[in-house]
Amino acid sequence: MPIRKGRYTLEFVNAPVIAGSASVVGKKEGEGPLGGEFDKIYDDTTIGEQTWEKAESAMHRDAVTRALASADVSSSDVDLFFGGDLLNQCVGTAFGIKEMEMPCVGLYGACSTMALGLAFAALAAETGIAQTVVAATSSHFCSAEKQFRMPLEYGNQSPPYAQRTATAAGAAVVKSSGSGVKIQSVIIGIIKDVNVKDSNNMGAAMAPAACQTIIDFLRDTNTKPEDYDMILTGDLGDVGSRLLIELLQRQENTDISSVHADCGLMLYDLNNSDINSGGSGCGCSASIVCSYIMRRLKAGEIKKVFFVGTGALLSAITPLQGDSIP
Amino acid sequence: MSITGNQYNEMVKKASPPSPKIKNFIKAFLVGGLICAFGEGLAQIFKALDISKIKVDALVPIILIVITAILTAIGVFDKIARHAGAGTIVPITGFANSIVSPAMEFQSEGRILGTGANMFKIAGPVIVYGSATAIIYGIIYYIASR
Numbered sequence: 011m012p013i014r015k016g017r018y019t020l021e022f023v024n025a026p027v028i029a030g031s032a033s034v035v036g037k038k039e040g041e042g043p044l045g046g047e048f049d050k051i052y053d054d055t056t057i058g059e060q061t062w063e064k065a066e067s068a069m070h071r072d073a074v075t076r077a078l079a080s081a082d083v084s085s086s087d088v089d090l091f092f093g094g095d096l097l098n099q100c101v102g103t104a105f106g107i108k109e110m111e112m113p114c115v116g117l118y119g120a121c122s123t124m125a126l127g128l129a130f131a132a133l134a135a136e137t138g139i140a141q142t143v144v145a146a147t148s149s150h151f152c153s154a155e156k157q158f159r160m161p162l163e164y165g166n167q168s169p170p171y172a173q174r175t176a177t178a179a180g181a182a183v184v185k186s187s188g189s190g191v192k193i194q195s196v197i198i199g200i201i202k203d204v205n206v207k208d209s210n211n212m213g214a215a216m217a218p219a220a221c222q223t224i225i226d227f228l229r230d231t232n233t234k235p236e237d238y239d240m241i242l243t244g245d246l247g248d249v250g251s252r253l254l255i256e257l258l259q260r261q262e263n264t265d266i267s268s269v270h271a272d273c274g275l276m277l278y279d280l281n282n283s284d285i286n287s288g289g290s291g292c293g294c295s296a297s298i299v300c301s302y303i304m305r306r307l308k309a310g311e312i313k314k315v316f317f318v319g320t321g322a323l324l325s326a327i328t329p330l331q332g333d334s335i336p
Numbered sequence: 337m338s339i340t341g342n343q344y345n346e347m348v349k350k351a352s353p354p355s356p357k358i359k360n361f362i363k364a365f366l367v368g369g370l371i372c373a374f375g376e377g378l379a380q381i382f383k384a385l386d387i388s389k390i391k392v393d394a395l396v397p398i399i400l401i402v403i404t405a406i407l408t409a410i411g412v413f414d415k416i417a418r419h420a421g422a423g424t425i426v427p428i429t430g431f432a433n434s435i436v437s438p439a440m441e442f443q444s445e446g447r448i449l450g451t452g453a454n455m456f457k458i459a460g461p462v463i464v465y466g467s468a469t470a471i472i473y474g475i476i477y478y479i480a481s482r
Contacts, residue, residue, distance in 0.1 A: 063444075164434060165437075249353075
């Protein structure tokens with residue numbers, strides 16, 4: 011059973027393991043600096059499907075299938091599935107895995123869904139209610155733009171601090187025992203609303219919550235940033251990363267810059283004019299954690315990673331009603 | 337030390353790079369000017385071909401709209417507009433693009449509830465308030481000219 015340590019952190023006694031993982035990405039993500047790390051790069055944005063929503067589901071299914079194979083289990087062995095995406099009713103996930111007959115829990119954690127899924131999967135495995143659990147998520151640039159912003163072919167300019175939703179999916183198989191990357195503890199963050207109203211500036215909306223979660227976790231576990239090989243945030247991008255480092259410096263006099271990395275800054279070639287402040291979306295951190303990070307952890311190149319998923323609670327409706335984006 | 341909302345807003349402003357306004361202005365001016373010059377060029381050609389003014393006034397926008405629709409459909413227009421900004425939005429090209437792009441986007445939801453219902457998603461407000469303003473202007477003009 012997990013033990014509550016400090017105020018918010020849950021520490022595992024048995025330490026469940028990530029037995030296998032996989033990620034698939036779109037063309038632009040494949041052209042990024044981590045292109046060689048992904049299990050599959052799709053050159054076609056529709057992935058041979060009729061709609062972008064179906065394309066996202068296909069990617070989601072592919073990531074789950076590959077992750078199951080890498081952990082050497084079949085979908086009938088799965089006791090619980092935790093997954094979600096950015097689309098309404100999490101259709102990207104549900105339509106993707108519906109044929110696989112796994113007991114499914116739909117999650118909405120915006121772009122932090124991979125971290126949220128891994129946390130729940132590890133909790134389920136730790137408590138013994140499940141032996142084999144899958145955590146998965148996906149996002150697709152086109153389906154996300156359609157739901158949250160403007161039509162793809164609409165000619166508008168985005169500001170330099172905007173981020174690009176990744177076309178990517180990642181999945182991980184968590185087991186209660188065996189070999190793999192250990193999950194030692196999890197912390198569920200609290201919602202922070204700092205009155206950011208610009209739906210293009212997601213990094214600014216997310217940085218305060220990431221900052222608070224990092225502070226709480228370090229305090230609960232009585233550790234320092236230097237104790238980790240990497241503090242990996244989800245998708246703060248250039249603006250959000252700078253804000254996070256400044257916030258931690260000013261609030262806690264803590265400097266994480268030597269160990270901090272952000273998936274949003276790792277996914278794309280940042281010199282590309284379409285990318286602006288970096289990548290975002292569920293698939294952004296999922297694809298990097300489920301490939302590059304896992305591989306480096308398994309190889310022993312890095313030993314201890316503090317993965318901080320980040321997500322903005324952006325809706326297509328509430329900003330129009332004058333609400334901010336927490 | 338905790339940070340107040342105002343302090344954070346200041347931090348956000350400092351951390352977020354502003355849009356390159358002067359560069360955008362120049363690009364918008366050049367592209368917008370080029371589109372207008374192209375339209376004027378067409379008008380002159382039609383006039384030289386002895387086509388009546390009323391027909392020229394209809395032909396020029398139609399040609400610009402058709403070109404925009406084609407460029408939107410083949411996925412080129414948004415790439416130009418990303419640089420041109422207001423240069424492509426303000427002329428009739430922006431209006432045409434704002435109708436064609438959602439029409440394409442929502443094709444997957446069917447002809448009626450997809451394309452039909454969403455076609456004027458962006459242009460709708462322009463038409464509504466444009467018509468309303470025209471009516472008000474018309475009334476003022478009517479009263480003033482009596």
